[in-house]
Amino acid sequence: MFAYLNEPGVEGIGIAFTDRLGGASRGQFTSFNLGHTDEDELSALRTNMHRLRERLGIGPVCVVKQVHGTTIRTIDAGAALAASEDAWLGDRVEGLAPLARADAQVSTSGAVALAVRVADCVPVLLADEATHAIAAVHAGRVGLLSGVLQAAVGAMRAHGARTLVAWVGPHICGRCYEVPAAMQEQACAVIPALRATTSWGTPSLDLGAGAQDVLEREAVQVHRLDPCTRTDARFFSHRGDHGRTGNQIGLIWRVAGHVGPAAAG
Numbered sequence: 001m002f003a004y005l006n007e008p009g010v011e012g013i014g015i016a017f018t019d020r021l022g023g024a025s026r027g028q029f030t031s032f033n034l035g036h037t038d039e040d041e042l043s044a045l046r047t048n049m050h051r052l053r054e055r056l057g058i059g060p061v062c063v064v065k066q067v068h069g070t071t072i073r074t075i076d077a078g079a080a081l082a083a084s085e086d087a088w089l090g091d092r093v094e095g096l097a098p099l100a101r102a103d104a105q106v107s108t109s110g111a112v113a114l115a116v117r118v119a120d121c122v123p124v125l126l127a128d129e130a131t132h133a134i135a136a137v138h139a140g141r142v143g144l145l146s147g148v149l150q151a152a153v154g155a156m157r158a159h160g161a162r163t164l165v166a167w168v169g170p171h172i173c174g175r176c177y178e179v180p181a182a183m184q185e186q187a188c189a190v191i192p193a194l195r196a197t198t199s200w201g202t203p204s205l206d207l208g209a210g211a212q213d214v215l216e217r218e219a220v221q222v223h224r225l226d227p228c229t230r231t232d233a234r235f236f237s238h239r240g241d242h243g244r245t246g247n248q249i250g251l252i253w254r255v256a257g258h259v260g261p262a263a264a265g
């Protein structure tokens, strides 16, 4: 279920990166799928999310429809409290609000849990040790180049964040993420740290190195928790599974009863 859980941690904040093991989904989604909610069996999706929440003791998990952009969704405690258990299935279940289109979620108060869904792209979790602001960011190639990480950091700083920590989760590595030479040149003109070579000697991009470079330039402390999703069988991989696969998530939440100074009083 978990590739990483609360390690290394920040007091009052929970973080997790899931893997594909220990769930109820079948076929290409075997088995702990928490994405592709329009295709997987509804009962399996609900079982998987229930197991996750039971295990962690958290409320409804906030998700967005990720579109490789830089739009940030700010979640306040009231919205999170009002969310139903099925809210994350908003694009699937009739009567629920459709998911907001965004690639970063930021929350500054309350017992809120934020998830980013991935299967090769980079999941980045952010927390501020002082204010306990948190964020979950979908940082694939397009998002990285568009500045989604800088946008999320900027939004947290605008809410008073001062000492930011980031966890870069499992994604496809630079030895596997082959791209056309022209695409590599275009990307490295924006973020030189992306430049890499596949294990078979062709141009590639190292998204983790790129994310780390962007975050460190923003004075964020970075933890890399990122085995390769394409070669490590614990993970869903868009490329490794030829586009037919599920999603693992990066999840960050405020621990109940320890909701941080921003929510005090």
Ligand SMILES: [Zn+2]
Pocket: 172, 173, 174, 175, 176, 177, 228, 229, 230, 231
């Ligand atoms: Zn790899």
